[in-house]
Amino acid sequence: xxxxxxxxxxxxxxxxxxxxxxxxxxxxxxxxxxxxxxxxxxxxxxxxxxxxxxxxxxxxxxxxxxxxxxxxxxxxxxxxxxxxxxxxxxxxxxxxxxxxxxxxxxxxxxxxxxxxxxxxxxxxxxxxxxxxxxxxxxxxxxxxxxxxxxxxxxxxxxxxxxxxxxxxxxxxxxxxxxxxxxxxxxxxxxxxxxxxxxxxxxxxxxxxxxxxxxxxxxxxxxxxxxxxxxxxxxxxxxxxxxxxxxxxxxxxxxxxxxxxxxxxxxxxxxxxxxxxxxxxxxxxxxxxxxxxxxxxxxxxxxxxx
Amino acid sequence: xxxxxxxxxxxxxxxxxxxxxxxxxxxxxxxxxxxxxxxxxxxxxxxxxxxxxxxxxxxxxxxxxxxxxxxxxxxxxxxxxxxxxxxxxxxxxxxxxxxxxxxxxxxxxxxxxxxxxxxxxxxxxxxxxxxxxxxxxxxxxxxxxxxxxxxxxxxxxxxxxxxxxxxxxxxxxxxxxxxxxxxxxxxxxxxxxxxxxxxxxxxxxxxxxxxxxxxxxxxxxxxxxxxxxxxxxxxxxxxxxxxxxxxxxxxxxxxxxxxxxxxxxxxxxxxxxxxxxxxxxxxxxxxxxxxxxxxxxxxxxxxxxxxxxxxxxxxxxxxxxxxxxxxxxxxxxxxxxxxxxxxxxxxxxxxxxxxxxxxxxxxxxxxxxxxxxxxxxxxxxxxxxxxxxxxxxxxxxxxxxxxxxxxxxxxxxxxxxxxxxxxxxxxxxxxxxxxxxxxxxxxxxxxxxxxxxxxxxxxxxxxxxxxxxxxxxxxxxxxxxxxxxxxxxxxxxxxxxxxxxxxxxxxxxxxxxxxxxxxxxxxxxxxxxxxxxxxxxxxxxxxxxxxxxxxxxxxxxxxxxxxxxxxxxxxxxxxx
Numbered sequence: 001x002x003x004x005x006x007x008x009x010x011x012x013x014x015x016x017x018x019x020x021x022x023x024x025x026x027x028x029x030x031x032x033x034x035x036x037x038x039x040x041x042x043x044x045x046x047x048x049x050x051x052x053x054x055x056x057x058x059x060x061x062x063x064x065x066x067x068x069x070x071x072x073x074x075x076x077x078x079x080x081x082x083x084x085x086x087x088x089x090x091x092x093x094x095x096x097x098x099x100x101x102x103x104x105x106x107x108x109x110x111x112x113x114x115x116x117x118x119x120x121x122x123x124x125x126x127x128x129x130x131x132x133x134x135x136x137x138x139x140x141x142x143x144x145x146x147x148x149x150x151x152x153x154x155x156x157x158x159x160x161x162x163x164x165x166x167x168x169x170x171x172x173x174x175x176x177x178x179x180x181x182x183x184x185x186x187x188x189x190x191x192x193x194x195x196x197x198x199x200x201x202x203x204x205x206x207x208x209x210x211x212x213x214x215x216x217x218x219x220x221x222x223x224x225x226x227x228x229x230x231x232x233x234x235x236x237x238x239x240x241x242x243x244x245x246x247x248x249x250x251x252x253x254x255x256x257x258x259x260x261x262x263x264x265x266x267x268x269x270x271x272x273x274x275x276x277x278x279x280x281x282x283x284x285x286x287x288x289x290x291x292x293x294x295x296x297x298x299x300x301x302x303x304x305x
Numbered sequence: 306x307x308x309x310x311x312x313x314x315x316x317x318x319x320x321x322x323x324x325x326x327x328x329x330x331x332x333x334x335x336x337x338x339x340x341x342x343x344x345x346x347x348x349x350x351x352x353x354x355x356x357x358x359x360x361x362x363x364x365x366x367x368x369x370x371x372x373x374x375x376x377x378x379x380x381x382x383x384x385x386x387x388x389x390x391x392x393x394x395x396x397x398x399x400x401x402x403x404x405x406x407x408x409x410x411x412x413x414x415x416x417x418x419x420x421x422x423x424x425x426x427x428x429x430x431x432x433x434x435x436x437x438x439x440x441x442x443x444x445x446x447x448x449x450x451x452x453x454x455x456x457x458x459x460x461x462x463x464x465x466x467x468x469x470x471x472x473x474x475x476x477x478x479x480x481x482x483x484x485x486x487x488x489x490x491x492x493x494x495x496x497x498x499x500x501x502x503x504x505x506x507x508x509x510x511x512x513x514x515x516x517x518x519x520x521x522x523x524x525x526x527x528x529x530x531x532x533x534x535x536x537x538x539x540x541x542x543x544x545x546x547x548x549x550x551x552x553x554x555x556x557x558x559x560x561x562x563x564x565x566x567x568x569x570x571x572x573x574x575x576x577x578x579x580x581x582x583x584x585x586x587x588x589x590x591x592x593x594x595x596x597x598x599x600x601x602x603x604x605x606x607x608x609x610x611x612x613x614x615x616x617x618x619x620x621x622x623x624x625x626x627x628x629x630x631x632x633x634x635x636x637x638x639x640x641x642x643x644x645x646x647x648x649x650x651x652x653x654x655x656x657x658x659x660x661x662x663x664x665x666x667x668x669x670x671x672x673x674x675x676x677x678x679x680x681x682x683x684x685x686x687x688x689x690x691x692x693x694x695x696x697x698x699x700x701x702x703x704x705x706x707x708x709x710x711x712x713x714x715x716x717x718x719x720x721x722x723x724x725x726x727x728x729x730x731x732x733x734x735x736x737x738x739x740x741x742x743x744x745x746x747x748x749x750x751x752x753x754x755x756x757x758x759x760x761x762x763x764x765x766x767x768x769x770x771x772x773x774x775x776x777x778x779x780x781x782x783x784x785x786x787x788x789x790x791x792x793x794x795x796x797x798x799x800x801x802x803x804x805x806x807x808x809x810x811x812x813x814x815x816x817x818x819x820x821x822x823x824x825x826x827x828x829x830x831x832x833x834x835x836x837x838x839x840x841x842x843x844x845x846x847x848x849x850x851x852x853x854x855x856x857x858x859x860x861x862x863x864x865x866x867x868x869x870x871x872x873x874x875x876x877x878x879x880x881x
Contacts, residue, residue, distance in 0.1 A: 032750030038762075039385065040753070040783025041463050044479050048461040080377050081552070083531040092552060148584065155592055159359070163588040165578065166554060253580045253589075255553035263374075263581075268746050 001296075008292075012285050019281045020070060020274065024063055027270050034079035034268045053079065066274065075275035080267045086275035089260060094279070096166060097249070097256035101242030103176045105234075108183035108241075113230065115184070116191025120226070121218060123196060131188060138185030147178040147251040164253040175252045179245055183237060187230055195226035228299060235291035239284040354615040354841075359593025362842040362863050365573060368856065370597035371586040372577035375553045379534035381519040382455045385463045387601070387852070390516045392577065395558055395856060396541035397519035400429050400448065400498070401510055405855050406847045408769060410510035414443070414520070414542065414565075415498070424505025424805055429498040429513075436563045437522050439540045445498035451520045453485050464517040467767075470506040504802045507810065511768035514853075544570045544857040553579050571845075571860035590838050596861075597843060600835035600852050605718050608836055609661040616838055620848030623672045623766030624833035625774070626664070628711070628726070630826050631755050633788035636707060641698035643825030646759070647684050648691035649733040652830050655725050660831070667832035670818050671766075671774035674850050678771050678811050681819035684829065688733040695734050703735030710739040713761035714748035722830065723761065752786045762786070763833070766851060771814045772798070778821050789826040841865050 035041055035049050050056045053076070054065065069076065075086035119131040151174060155163035162171050198204065199222055207217045246258035257276060264272035295302045363369070376389035381397055384390065402413035415429035435443040452471075455462045456478045469475045472489030476482035489501030502509065512518060522533075522540045529538045536550045544564050549557035558575040560567060578595065580586050583604045590598040600622065603611065611617045628650075636642045652666035668683025692702070700706045711727060713719035723740050730736050738759070743751060751757050764784075766773040777784035780795050797817040804810040821827060835848050842865040845858045 030746060032746040032753075036746070036749050036753065037385065037463070038749060039463070042466060042478075042783065044458055045461040045463060045465065048458055052461070081375070082378070084552075089552070151588055156358070156588060159592065162594060163592045164580070164585045165589070165594065250582050251585060253554075253578065253582065253585050255551060259553065259581070266745050 005289075005293075008289050012282065015285065016278060016281060017067075020067065020278055021063075023274055023277045024066060024270075027265075027268070027273055028059065030265075030268060032268055034270060036268070053077075070274070070278065075278075076271045078264075078269055078272040080264070080269045080272065086271050089272065090257060090275060090279050093255055093257040093260060096254060097242050097245055097258055100172075100175055100179065100245055100248070100254060100256060101238065103172060104180035104183065104245075105238055105241050107176055108180040108187050108237075109230075111180075112184040112187030113191050113227065115188040116193075116230075117195055117218060117223065117226075119188065119192040120195035120199060128192075132192070135185035135188045138181045139189075141181065143178050143182065144247050144251065146181055147174070147248060150174050150178060151251070164251070166252070166254045171252075175245075175248050175254060178251070179241060179248045183241060186237075187233070190229045190233055191227060194229040195222060198222045198226040201225075224298065228295070231294055231298060232291060234294075235288045236284075239280070239287050242283070243280050355613060356616045356841060357611060357614040357838060358591030360616070360840055360842070361593060362840070362861055362865070363596070366571065366861055367574040367576065368572050368597070368843065368859055368861065369576040369578070369595045370599060371580050371589060371595050371602050372556070373579070373586075373599075373602055374581050375579040379539070380521065380531070381516045382451060382460060382521055383462045384516060388579070391599075391854075392547075392556060393516040393519055394543065394853070395545040395575065396539065396543045396547055396561075397516075397521070398543040398564075399515070399519050400431075400513045402857075403514045403849075403853055403855055405845065405858065406849065408511070408514075408849050408851055408853060410514060413514075414448075424507075425502045427500045427502070427509065429500070431496040431498065432565050433496065435542065435565060437525075437540050437542050438546045438561050438563050439522075439525075440563060441522065441524055441540075442495075443520065443522075443542055444495040445492040446495070447520045447523060448498045449490050449492040450523045452490055452518065453488065454521070454526075455517055456488065457485075462517065464515070467512050467515055467517045470502045470504065470509060470512070472501045472503050474503075505805050506802075507807055508768050508770035508772070511770070515767065545572075545575060548574075553581075555579060566857070570857060572856070575856060587838070593840075596840045597846065598838040599854070600837045600848075603836055603838065605660075605663065608663040611836075611838070612663075614838075616841055618835075618837050618839055618848055620835045621665075621672070621674055621850060622833040622835040622852055623674065623769070623773075623850050624763060625667055625670065625672050625829055626722075626761075626763045626831045626833065627670070628759050628828040628830065629752075629762050629787045630759050630828070631757050631787060632826055633755055634758060636698065636700070637709075637758065639698045640825060641694045642700070645691045645694035645698060645734060646730065647825045647828050648687045648694060649729055650726055650828055650830065651686040651729055653686065654729075655722060656831050659721055659725055663836070664831040664834060667829050668822075669829060670778075670821055670827055671771040672832050675769060675771050677807055679815055681815050681822060684822055691733050695736075700736070703737075706734075706736040708737065708739065709758040710741045711759045711761070712741050712743065712748065712751060712757040714745050715742045719761050753783075755786065755788055759828075760786075765833075769850060771811075771818070772801070775814060775817055775821070778826070787826045789821075789824060791820060791824065794820045844870065 033055070035046050047056070054062060073087060077083050077085050078089060081089065115131050115135070119128045122128050151163045154161045154174065161173055165171055204217060204222055207221050243258060245256060246262055248254070249256045249258045260272060261276045264276060372391055373388040376384070376392055377386060378384040378389055379392060381393040384393060398413050400413055400415040401410035403409070404411050414431055414435060416432045418427055418429045420427055431445055437443050452468060454460055455465050456468055456474050458478060458480045465478045469478070473482055473487045474489070477485060477488050491499040493499060520542060525538060525540045526533045532538060536547050539547055541561065542564070544561060544566070545558035546561040547556060548559045549555070556577040560570050560573060564570065578589070580589070583602055586598050586602040587604065587607060589595045630637045630643050630646065632638055632643070652668065656662065656664050656666045668685055669680045671678070671680070695701070695703065711723045713723050720740070720742060727738050727740060730738055752760050752762065764774060764777065775798060776782065778789065778794065779785065779798060780790040794817050797813050797820070801810045801813040801817070804813060835852050837848065839846055842862050844860050844862045846854055
């Protein structure tokens with residue numbers, strides 16, 4: 001276990017290096033640069049800015065300097081929002097994305113797992129069909145459609161919830177709903193699939209045979225294994241839900257990190273993009289590691305070597 | 306000023322989702338709140354005023370508005386862009402301030418000024434007892450220091466050229482002159498600031514209102530370096546001071562008790578929300594979360610429907626939407642080709658059918674509304690003449706015309722106009738042009754590097770004078786972006802700069818405009834309008850030609866529906 005953890009942690013370093021290198025050179029391939037605007041920046045000012053940020057140096061030098069600084073977790077200031085440092089921007093806005101994603105994931109689990117269990121237990125009944133149709137609809141509606149629809153209904157017609165902004169608990173409702181719907185649906189389907197497989201197994205038959213209550217069979221014995229597909233999905237899902245909230249953050253004007261990645265790319269804000277990409281990559285790899293560890297805890301048959 | 310940042314919100318979405326789908330959906334969404342059965346824009350007969358959404362005034366004297374994208378810089382000396390400027394004008398005040406309606410210069414930090422007979426020297430007298438918000442005295446040396454800081458090459462100010470009318474300012478800014486004492490700025494005593502200009506510059510008092518010329522506190526800048534604009538360090542001299550700032554969320558402002566005219570400030574608090582997405586801006590206005598949705602923050606497809614509401618306001622805006630032609634690429638190096646393309650564009654059809662009358666067709670380069678300026682005759686739609694020009698260029702009925710492209714930055718509005726023009730050129734001239742859309746950064750690079758045939762562009766005036774438009778077409782100007790160069794044009798602009806007589810100066814400028822129109826390098830399409838939503842209880846906020854809105858005297862009228870709008874009071878501040 002310890003060697004496994006150590007090896008996986010060490011593997012993160014070269015992976016990050018590859019991602020950093022690819023991102024660095026891909027960003028530089030995009031036409032234009034950070035100091036370009038519809039109203040021309042005077043040549044002297046532009047040259048001064050490029051000198052200030054070291055953009056006048058040879059690309060290889062810039063790359064090595066970037067690697068050296070990145071190793072010390074210093075990405076320099078954002079070109080667009082100077083003097084704000086990239087690390088400051090991440091520190092300010094990531095907790096917001098994390099909170100939004102966290103609630104959305106909790107909500108998705110709280111609704112999706114019971115829905116899947118019920119559907120599996122009542123397989124091929126109306127309950128099952130209804131639950132799975134709802135799940136299919138949830139997977140199919142993109143959040144940029146669902147978000148505005150919710151705003152229209154609940155904010156602009158009934159005036160019960162704010163249409164946007166991130167202030168107070170009531171402002172969390174619509175973004176969390178919008179972000180989690182697709183995950184509710186997916187988790188319900190995964191749970192149903194996992195449970196169906198487990199419920200057919202011999203040890204469940206044994207459990208039933210020795211007279212255990214159905215609730216105990218389902219929740220104590222079956223769910224523990226039936227939920228494994230959900231657990232393995234949780235790693236990428238958590239990463240996607242936290243990072244993939246870009247559209248939701250924009251619709252609801254939420255000051256999270258996702259938006260910075262998109263506008264950073266548009267603005268050729270090299271430092272900001274590199275910082276955010278590496279941060280997300282690290283976040284994703286750590287989550288995946290966490291899932292692998294969680295696996296051994298849920299399913300003792302899995303051994304980490 | 307740049308015109309593109311206003312659409313940053315919709316630009317973001319283009320990359321993420323199918324824009325037209327979203328646009329159609331969003332239209333349906335906001336419209337569902339109105340009565341769908343009435344024809345767009347019409348007010349049902351016999352009904353009273355209609356307002357878009359909630360019209361309950363806020364409980365206290367707070368004014369809330371959408372401020373667009375998160376400002377990039379909060380240091381007035383280096384900022385560019387409208388959201389940044391709106392914040393700066395609340396926290397800082399210049400020598401002069403714009404009249405809330407006409408934008409004419411009113412006394413600000415200077416209570417009076419004199420101009421020398423040759424129009425080259427301005428002497429400003431500061432009000433006695435001025436203070437920064439941290440109670441440090443503010444003197445003319447603060448202005449001197451700030452303006453030199455703007456010009457110092459190391460500052461890399463994007464709008465440093467605003468101060469180029471000042472003697473030696475350009476040389477100093479370009480690093481060709483090292484001695485700042487040779488720049489035409491002086492502070493002979495604490496309350497006097499003397500500016501010596503290269504040329505009589507009739508619009509100089511407009512420049513002193515601009516955010517680049519706002520004073521910054523030397524003692525704070527030197528203490529905190531470029532971190533001085535952080536909320537906890539920021540010190541200003543304007544009507545408000547910043548009390549809260551969270552990136553991509555909001556700014557909050559309170560009164561500045563040290564402001565010389567603090568008694569006239571009626572608002573206790575101002576909240577400026579940083580919101581990228583235009584639909585979100587409009588939703589917040591409808592829900593009554595904001596009191597003002599400034600111009601540029603309403604999705605264009607809503608405009609025809611919002612027109613019937615009483616809180617919808619529109620006015621002429623000093624900005625023009627045009628196509629520019631890259632004259633360095635054949636066949637566009639041929640003036641007859643460019644003229645043919647110009648005459649074949651039916652701008653009336655575009656504004657009437659495509660934009661549903663939300664913009665005015667425009668066949669001139671500078672927009673309307675410059676005092677004393679008479680435009681040369683506009684370019685008009687004349688398909689017959691267009692065909693003649695094309696034949697003269699050697700492509701009768703479009704035969705043999707090479708394959709070319711219209712470039713625009715990704716946006717549904719730009720695409721629709723490009724498609725219309727593509728169709729017009731095909732119909733009238735028999736030529737085939739392709740369409741090419743690029744995301745913002747690539748589009749900028751392509752236009753700057755002259756890697757395009759015909760490109761969609763727009764330009765926004767910075768001050769009320771035609772030179773804010775005409776100067777960009779000078780040879781080699783960074784914003785020319787057409788490769789066009791005309792020595793006569795350059796000479797006319799230089800002569801106008803030196804001219805003291807305003808009438809003669811305007812004639813020279815009109816002649817210059819006629820030349821650029823005749824050369825056909827630009828295809829003017831429409832004149833922008835300001836389009837904003839303002840709750841009926843907001844008083845003292847007016848549409849202006851530069852979309853600049855001093856908030857000093859804005860107030861919340863809780864009895865708004867019991868009496869008509871009060872007659873606007875002219876600011877009763879000390880006159881000269």
